[in-house]
Amino acid sequence: MDATPVPETTATPDTECHTTHGYISxxxxxLARLKRIEGQARGIHRMVDEEQYCIDILTQISALTSALRNVGLGLLDDHLKHCVVDAAQLGGEDAEAKIKEASDAIARLVRS
Amino acid sequence: MDATPVPETTATPDTECHTTHGYISxxxxxLARLKRIEGQARGIHRMVDEEQYCIDILTQISALTSALRNVGLGLLDDHLKHCVVDAAQLGGEDAEAKIKEASDAIARLVRS
Amino acid sequence: MDATPVPETTATPDTECHTTHGYISxxxxxLARLKRIEGQARGIHRMVDEEQYCIDILTQISALTSALRNVGLGLLDDHLKHCVVDAAQLGGEDAEAKIKEASDAIARLVRS
Amino acid sequence: MDATPVPETTATPDTECHTTHGYISxxxxxLARLKRIEGQARGIHRMVDEEQYCIDILTQISALTSALRNVGLGLLDDHLKHCVVDAAQLGGEDAEAKIKEASDAIARLVRS
Structure with missing residues (x-):
């Protein structure tokens, strides 16, 4: 059975994007980048399984962390360009909620 | 065919640990933690495939980044405790090379 | 003479905020937080000057880095709430430039 | 009165380096790098005081964060080369405490 954790959602229904999400285009x-990331994770698992040298495993962990972070920055940029701009143009509470949500996501990314 | 990238090694043969690596114990x-990480990566791939909300995907990317970083810190601690201490006790160039290697790995981890 | 580097500006005149900046309120x-940060930096300089123990100095460097990052996240949040929302409501190239600028600043913060 | 916070020490007396600290050489x-860092902090304070543009202030905060982190990595490298190697050669509890202390400092640096 796929032990993939079911991602809990932090977004409240009304803050979800009313239009399609920025990244869809x-x-x-x-998907290709995330498939590679999954492969890198599997590669690191195999390095530990084969008892490879610690430093080489750490090198791959840093590379994977950077790849992940770049996907995160890309998604964030798309989100700002589409969901945040759309909400800002609607104004009011929707815009405020969207900005707070984006700021919290940025803080998590910076701190992770 | 598994598109897992073949990890290049940065360690030179003579800097490899002469004893078993710290993490083996x-x-x-x-392996369990890395299997979960692989599952998290697959989960994020599926979230994008299902066109879920950007912020929820970003939340999972931050969680995965933290999980990866903690595995890295664990491996580094084990490496210091075993490989670096062993090399320090041997002294000479082996110790210097081992410390430099550890410092470079720490810098990559900090910067990733 | 105060060796404070003159900060170059990355913003182009027309992307500067037309209204007052978000953080002004x-x-x-x-200013109080940044004065404390300056004091922390001076404290670290003195620890090195007094040849205090490396680990204690590193503890203070990590504390200062976190304080700085939190100021950065605060400024970013204010910038999104004001400058980015204002530009988004104007729409057009101004909004696009403002979002790109914010995304680049977020990437620098994440990578620093 | 200089509001510089008095840095608490995390090191226990017996884990302090018995020899001079690595960074002394x-x-x-x-000291010059930390003096520049203090100047950069003062420069950011002045940018806020002069109500300069948010993005320019954020650019300087990222630059200062990187400069700080590089000083931290340098001190850590020196600490490993001297204090940790010396303790490892002594062996026993002193070495274990020194490695744990270094690992904790690395984790703080990575997470800050």
Whole structure:
């Protein structure tokens, strides 16, 4: 059974994007990058399984962390360009909630 | 065919640990954690595939980044305790090379 | 002579905020936090001058880095709430430039 | 009165380095770098005081964060080369405490 954790959602229904999400236009590219990231994770698992040298495993962990972070920055940029701009143009509470949500996501990314 | 990138090694043969690597005593736990990380990566791929909300995907990317970083810090601690201490006790160039290697790995981890 | 580097500006005149900057309403608090940060930096300089123990100096460097990052996240949040929302409501190239600028600043913060 | 916080020490007396600290041979260079860092902090304070543009202030905060982190990595490298190697050669509890202390400092640096 796939032990993939079911991601809890932090967004409240009304803050979800009313239009399609920013990243959709680049979906294929994100999927390819995430497939590579999954492969890198599997590669690190195999390095530990084969008892490879610690430093080489750490090198791969840093590379994977950077790849992940770059996907995060891309998604964030798309989110600002689409969901945040759309909400800002609607104004009011929707815009405020959207900005707070984006700021919290940025803080998590910076601190992770 | 598994597109897992073949990790290049940065260690030179003579800097490799002469004894078993520090993490071996905890191998099962590292493998379980890395299997979960692989599952998280697959979960994020599926979130994008299902066009879920950007912020929820970003939340999972931050969680995965933290999990990865903690595995890295664990491996580094084990490496210091075993490989670096062993080399320091041997002294000479072996110790210097081992410390430099550890410092470079720490810098990569900090910067990733 | 104060060796404070003259900060180059990355913003192009036309992307500067047309209204007052978001942080102005919180200016006194930011100034107090930055004065503390300056004091922390001076404290670290003195620890090295007094040849204090490396680990204690590293503890203070991590504390200062976190304090700085939190000021950065605060400024970013204010910038999104004001400058980015204002530009988004104007729409057009101004909004696009403002979002790109914010995304680049977020990437620098994440990578620093 | 200089509001510089008095840095608490995390090291226990017996884990302090019995020999001079690793960074002492590079003390003048560290002092110059930290003096510049203090100047950068003062520069950011002045940018806020002069109500300069948020993005320009954020650019300087990222630059200062990187400069700080590089000083931290330098001190850590010196600490490993001297204090940790010396303790490892002594072996026993002293070495274990020194490695734990270094690992904790690395974790703080990575997470800050």
């Amino acid at each position: 680049d979906k294929a590219r994100y | 905890d191998k099962a736990r590292y | 919180d200016k006194a608090r930011y | 590079d003390k003048a260079r560290y």
